[in-house]
Amino acid sequence: xxxxxxxxxxxxxxxxxxxxxxxxxxTKKINLLLASYLFYALWNPPFILLxxxxxxxDFYMARLIGGEERPLRRKLLLxxxxxxxxxxxxxxxxxxxxxENFTALLSAMGIAFQxxxxxxxxxxxxxxxxxxxxxxxxxxxxxxxxxxxxxxxxALFVTFFPHLVAGPIVRPEDLIPQFETPRRATAQQxxxxxxxxxxxxxxxxxxxxxxxxxxxDLIFSLPFPVQTLDAWMGVLAFSSQIFCDFAxxxxxxxxxxxxxxxxxxDNFRYPYAAMGFQDFWRRWxxxxxxxxxxxxxxxxxxxxxxxVRTYVNLMVTMLIGGLWHGASWTxxxxxxxxxxxxxxxxxxxQGLANRQAAIPMADGAVxxxxxxxxxxxxxxxxxxxxxxxxxxxxxxTWVFFRAPTFDGAMLLLLSMFGVISNGPPMLTNTALLTxxxxxxxLVGCHWLMRNTSVAEQAKRLPWWxxxxxxxxxSLLVVLSQKSSSSFIYFQF
Amino acid sequence: xxxxxxxKSAWLTLGLVLAFVAGWELYWRNQHLPIGYNDDESxxxxxxxxxxxSSPTRPVLIGSSxxxxxxxxxxxxxxxxxxxxxLSMDGTSPRPVLTDLGxxxxxxxxxxxxxTEMLFFSPDxxxxxxxxxxxxxxxxxxxxxxxxxxxxxxLLESGLLFLDDRxxxxxxxxxxxxxxxxxxxxxxxxxxxxxxxxxxxxxxIMTPAFVADTALQNxxxxxxxxxxxxxxxxxxxxxxxxxxxxxxKRSVEQIRARGGQVLxxxxxxxxxxxxxxxxxxxxxxYWDRLLAYTQTPGIYxxxxxxxxxxxxxxxxxxxxxxxxxxxxxxxxIVARKTGWPLGEPLSALLGQPIPTCR
Numbered sequence: 001x002x003x004x005x006x007x008x009x010x011x012x013x014x015x016x017x018x019x020x021x022x023x024x025x026x027t028k029k030i031n032l033l034l035a036s037y038l039f040y041a042l043w044n045p046p047f048i049l050l051x052x053x054x055x056x057x058d059f060y061m062a063r064l065i066g067g068e069e070r071p072l073r074r075k076l077l078l079x080x081x082x083x084x085x086x087x088x089x090x091x092x093x094x095x096x097x098x099x100e101n102f103t104a105l106l107s108a109m110g111i112a113f114q115x116x117x118x119x120x121x122x123x124x125x126x127x128x129x130x131x132x133x134x135x136x137x138x139x140x141x142x143x144x145x146x147x148x149x150x151x152x153x154x155a156l157f158v159t160f161f162p163h164l165v166a167g168p169i170v171r172p173e174d175l176i177p178q179f180e181t182p183r184r185a186t187a188q189q190x191x192x193x194x195x196x197x198x199x200x201x202x203x204x205x206x207x208x209x210x211x212x213x214x215x216x217d218l219i220f221s222l223p224f225p226v227q228t229l230d231a232w233m234g235v236l237a238f239s240s241q242i243f244c245d246f247a248x249x250x251x252x253x254x255x256x257x258x259x260x261x262x263x264x265x266d267n268f269r270y271p272y273a274a275m276g277f278q279d280f281w282r283r284w285x286x287x288x289x290x291x292x293x294x295x296x297x298x299x300x301x302x303x304x305x306x307x308v309r310t311y312v313n314l315m316v317t318m319l320i321g322g323l324w325h326g327a328s329w330t331x332x333x334x335x336x337x338x339x340x341x342x343x344x345x346x347x348x349x350q351g352l353a354n355r356q357a358a359i360p361m362a363d364g365a366v367x368x369x370x371x372x373x374x375x376x377x378x379x380x381x382x383x384x385x386x387x388x389x390x391x392x393x394x395x396x397t398w399v400f401f402r403a404p405t406f407d408g409a410m411l412l413l414l415s416m417f418g419v420i421s422n423g424p425p426m427l428t429n430t431a432l433l434t435x436x437x438x439x440x441x442l443v444g445c446h447w448l449m450r451n452t453s454v455a456e457q458a459k460r461l462p463w464w465x466x467x468x469x470x471x472x473x474s475l476l477v478v479l480s481q482k483s484s485s486s487f488i489y490f491q492f
Numbered sequence: 493x494x495x496x497x498x499x500k501s502a503w504l505t506l507g508l509v510l511a512f513v514a515g516w517e518l519y520w521r522n523q524h525l526p527i528g529y530n531d532d533e534s535x536x537x538x539x540x541x542x543x544x545x546s547s548p549t550r551p552v553l554i555g556s557s558x559x560x561x562x563x564x565x566x567x568x569x570x571x572x573x574x575x576x577x578x579l580s581m582d583g584t585s586p587r588p589v590l591t592d593l594g595x596x597x598x599x600x601x602x603x604x605x606x607x608t609e610m611l612f613f614s615p616d617x618x619x620x621x622x623x624x625x626x627x628x629x630x631x632x633x634x635x636x637x638x639x640x641x642x643x644x645x646x647l648l649e650s651g652l653l654f655l656d657d658r659x660x661x662x663x664x665x666x667x668x669x670x671x672x673x674x675x676x677x678x679x680x681x682x683x684x685x686x687x688x689x690x691x692x693x694x695x696x697i698m699t700p701a702f703v704a705d706t707a708l709q710n711x712x713x714x715x716x717x718x719x720x721x722x723x724x725x726x727x728x729x730x731x732x733x734x735x736x737x738x739x740x741k742r743s744v745e746q747i748r749a750r751g752g753q754v755l756x757x758x759x760x761x762x763x764x765x766x767x768x769x770x771x772x773x774x775x776x777x778y779w780d781r782l783l784a785y786t787q788t789p790g791i792y793x794x795x796x797x798x799x800x801x802x803x804x805x806x807x808x809x810x811x812x813x814x815x816x817x818x819x820x821x822x823x824x825i826v827a828r829k830t831g832w833p834l835g836e837p838l839s840a841l842l843g844q845p846i847p848t849c850r
Contacts, residue, residue, distance in 0.1 A: 001637040006644035008637075042637035191498035198505075210662045428679040429671040459496045467501040471508035478513060481530075481661040 001042045003197070003252040004205050011039065012256065019260050025182040029152055032160065032260070039161035040125070047123040050088060051159060057084050058133040059154045062140040066147035074141060081137040089130045092122055097327030125165030127324055131291055133158055136172045138295055145172045153179040160262070162253040166246070168267040169287040175262070183261035192455070195470055196255025199454070202473040203248030210480035211438055212241040215431045220402050220412070225423035231415035233427055235395050237435045238402045240442050243272065246285070269453075272394075273446035275386040276349075277341040280394060288324070292317050314346070315339040325401070330409060334400040341393055387447060513654070520653045520660065526699055528689030529649050530657040531582070534642035536627050537634040539694060542577045543593065546601025548753065548832030550574040552593065554586040555606020555757075556620075560696040561688070561809035562759040563604075567819040572834045578694040580606055583681075584624035585614045587739065592628045594743030600750045602832070607758050607782070607790075609773035610723065615732045646692065659685035678722050681715045684708050688809075696809070703811050712806035716765055727772045741786045755830055756783060756790035760799065760818070765807035789829050796825055 001008050015035045019028055041048045061081040068074050090098075106113040136157070139145035148154045157175045158164075185193060219226065219234020226234070250267035257264045267287050274280035281289040297317040303310040315336070322335015396413070403409035414420045427435075449457070458466055529535060546552045549572040553559050559580050569575040579589055586605055593599045605612075614620040649655050658664065667682060686701040686708055702708050728736065744754045758779060761769060773779075775792070783790045793799040798821035802814045810818055827834040 005637060005641040007640040010644065043635045187499045191502040194502055195498065206662065425674060425676045428677050429674045430666055430669055430679065433671065434666065463497045463501045464504060467504035467508065470501060470505040474505065474509045475512050476662065479662045481655060481657045
């Protein structure tokens with residue numbers, strides 16, 4: 001089920017109604033759990049079995065790990081959980097990719113091998129709920145989180161429908177404690193949750209699907225080069241589309257959850273106003289980047305094992321982050337580019353910090369080596385320039401993320417940089433205007449909002465002004481009428 | 493800083509949205525547009541699911557827009573007792589749907605294939621073929637959730653005019669912005685909103701306003717000229733044509749091998765459109781060759797005086813009144829040509845010869 005569907009409206013109304021009935025807390029949680037299974041099963045019922053398997057195995061493995069003191073046995077139990085979760089993910093998500101590459105490798109070695117094409121359907125949200133359950137088992141293993149005694153609470157933590165299929169990727173401490181005491185949204189929370197749901201739907205239905213999808217789809221599907229303007233507008237359209245699609249989903253999820261009285265973590269903080277890639281990953285898909293940091297980058301050694309290992313760890317983390325998004329080499333390149341930019345940025349920052357550390361300041365103080373923004377970049381214009389430079393590089397990486405093949409990506413890049421300049425114009429003035437207005441609006445909004453939040457801004461507005469804006473968003477959703485199209489991140 | 497009162501905002505928002513939606517709906521009702529349904533993926537999928545109930549009296553119709561206008565499903569049902577299953581898609585080639593039905597081991601029914609040459613013979617990888625493939629591929633993943641949404645959507649669409657996705661959604665409204673055309677680009681066909689509506693059986697019906705207004709008809713003629721100007725200048729020939737014929741033959745034979753039946757149909761066209769079709773797709777090289785190569789019966793409208801007396805107001809499709817007459821005239825011809833038992837009242841007609849032009 002998707003948030004932008006009539007089915008969801010009916011489903012949510014029923015869930016909300018049941019949750020506000022004078023029932024026992026345990027009964028309400030059972031209602032939420034059953035509703036979450038229904039929410040998932042309405043896509044493809046058999047895949048609910050995978051969800052159950054993951055839930056049951058991780059619940060019991062974590063209990064066994066929690067009660068076990070012998071390090072070897074603890075490791076063994078953790079391995080069982082990892083093998084099951086990563087095994088399922090590998091089979092369903094990477095089975096075809098691995099086979100394809102294995103065949104290509106044999107072929108390159110001169111061995112003729114033709115494997116039958118596996119007909120594997122990717123269960124929706126498997127990448128998300130696998131990371132959710134993994135974080136639980138890993139946290140219990142690391143004694144960061146005590147095993148949850150209630151199977152109901154744990155099952156609801158894994159399955160809670162707002163975050164189940166596309167995040168935010170919740171941690172045990174984010175959600176499990178919230179299931180322990182009765183919760184019901186106040187009228188204020190319910191209203192704010194509905195506002196967030198409207199905002200998320202506006203981002204997804206109106207902006208991503210209604211205004212940008214056709215342009216991005218057209219430009220990325222062409223097998224021939226286009227004019228430079230068209231190439232850039234196609235990439236900018238995708239850049240805004242993927243943000244509005246994914247951040248829209250997260251906003252809906254947070255809003256829906258709040259309507260039920262639960263708080264989910266933020267997943268986006270105006271990433272297109274990021275100054276540098278480090279800042280970008282603190283603002284884009286925050287729950288994934290922190291997951292990768294805590295469960296991959298830091299266990300690999302993080303920045304504690306010298307500069308070379310730090311760069312290697314960064315690259316490994318980003319390569320795996322790229323592969324998490326999809327079983328294709330284009331995603332790996334996307335991750336590699338992000339890794340490369342992160343490494344370069346780290347090098348530059350350290351170089352600048354070293355230089356500044358040696359320069360005594362006017363008052364005799366020495367600028368801290370830990371300073372993030374050099375003095376030359378303190379001016380707003382320079383900062384905005386840095387934002388634009390980051391956005392420019394992020395857009396280059398999006399080409400690999402969205403292009404179906406390397407050839408397609410290269411063709412588009414060559415068109416973008418005028419290397420191939422004889423392509424035809426493809427986009428109408430309406431499409432150019434739409435993408436231009438959305439891009440400028442989005443970047444401007446991110447710049448203005450980069451150090452604040454919607455909630456903080458809403459508090460400053462008179463209630464009727466907020467209402468006028470809210471009504472405007474809702475009306476544009478109604479006018480867009482693009483119901484039921486899937487969110488891009490469901491495929492990941 | 494204010495103490496936020498989100499609850500008050502929520503109620504005002506609800507009031508504003510309801511007021512706007514009511515006003516918007518009333519505005520469009522005052523424009524006298526008839527209610528229609530969105531001919532989207534779910535609508536198509538709901539029909540695709542019915543193909544296993546197909547029979548000669550309930551054939552599966554595949555093709556482009558012409559058969560959606562020209563074959564009146566109500567008339568067909570009145571005469572044969574059952575409604576056809578409409579799987580044709582506007583502006584697309586029927587070949588991907590034919591391939592899908594051919595590959596479906598459970599499909600043993602009857603197929604009528606509407607041949608609009610410039611779409612049927614569009615090469616692999618062309619826009620008309622890719623658009624049809626999208627829907628065919630989406631069908632197996634038509635989820636229970638989408639099915640439920642479709643039912644709710646249908647209910648809403650039956651009563652609310654403003655839910656017309658083709659004409660009144662944000663995208664089509666933005667296309668009305670008075671922006672100059674960018675040289676060398678084309679935004680696709682922009683039909684006047686009065687052109688047609690689609691009913692819940694996927695029947696396309698010209699609106700009374702369109703039938704009565706030659707200025708609107710001329711606008712659509714202009715759209716066809718525009719489409720022609722942006723289409724490949726030459727028809728597919730040589731190996732590409734042979735590949736199309738091979739693929740068609742394979743699918744037809746797959747269906748027939750399971751006991752199914754196939755009939756090709758060429759519906760009327762007119763004016764400059766007809767002249768261009770004759771020039772680009774000479775009958776002997778395309779239609780006749782298709783029938784001979786696939787060993788399949790076909791009905792070409794020009795072969796039957798009863799089917800030749802219609803004119804298309806915008807060169808390509810029949811008016812609702814003509815569609816009724818065309819269907820009534822077509823059924824005995826189909827019955828005669830194929831021997832399909834198309835309803836009791838026809839049995840008497842089967843003994844009589846059908847006049848032909850050739």
